[in-house]
């Protein structure tokens with residue numbers, strides 16, 4: 001008995017040897033099967049004022065514009081029935097255009113950008129839409145295996161409306177040759193599911209002559225937890 | 231229309247500033263309650279501290295209700311979010327959850343976890359915890375005690391978490 005016996009097996013396994021950090025962190029004991037619905041309870045409700053206006057524009061957090069390809073990232077947050085997840089907190093973080101995080105633990109010898117923290121947050125609107133203004137993150141090396149580089153990605157954290165909707169994921173870019181050899185991306189067993197983590201180029205959702213457009217819809221689990229009528 | 235879910239990916243090692251909330255480890259409620267602290271250490275399969283995890287908690291209010299919505303620019307009631315430190319320790323200041331069998335739902339996110347580990351910690355004696363129908367599949371097992379926090383100083387509960395190996399914490403399929 002393990003989590004792969006559950007109906008919803010699209011998430012990666014805990015133990016994925018290709019991603020070395022899973023080796024000492026994946027539980028070895030079988031997971032406890034708990035009665036259905038146990039964790040399907042109402043979740044934390046984050047007041048709209050928790051994110052300030054402008055926190056969704058990562059290009060305006062410094063004194064001047066950050067380096068890199070400016071991009072407008074838009075998308076919808078949906079539940080498994082395709083209904084919008086409204087007024088829900090979206091938090092993102094990413095490397096700068098050189099592939100360096102503004103994080104003390106990042107030892108990659110690429111320059112920091114004083115005008116880019118790589119951190120943003122916003123709320124979805126009444127149609128479940130969100131919008132960020134940012135720059136395209138660079139790829140970066142990591143020590144998982146020889147010559148390992150993470151594909152360009154943006155980290156997403158979604159609270160949804162209920163604990164069963166809680167999701168932390170990564171958004172990738174179309175056509176990135178590093179995707180084919182990235183163990184984190186490929187830890188998702190199903191190809192169609194992997195593809196759902198790749199944004200689409202949508203130039204017309206950008207700003208003419210200024211910023212490229214990408215779209216990325218996110219589908220959360222736990223449809224029945226989405227409150228109706230809010 | 232049914233849609234395929236977006237899969238989970240690891241939080242990675244660089245989330246701290248992005249996901250750090252002001253007073254994220256001080257859980258608030260609309261009601262007054264009995265102040266308690268939940269503190270412990272997260273260890274990996276080699277017994278080494280997990281120094282880069284994020285711990286999230288969610289629980290009933292002191293009166294045993296779903297925590298009321300907060301307002302303004304406050305963080306949500308009933309919800310805790312903290313990082314583990316260089317020694318793998320975490321600490322949440324909260325209020326005793328109401329209800330027959332006080333417990334706190336906990337999720338761990340970390341580098342090396344491609345999806346969160348979920349479980350529940352009980353602030354109640356082992357015999358009562360054993361009787362919880364949620365743990366039915368485990369009721370005769372020694373492992374139940376990995377879900378019971380140990381009262382220490384006044385109002386402090388100690389709960390150590392082992393992700394893998396000897397004394398491995400029970401995690402939920404969810």
Ligand SMILES: [Fe+2]
Nearest residue numbers: 153155242244
């Ligand atoms: Fe990353």
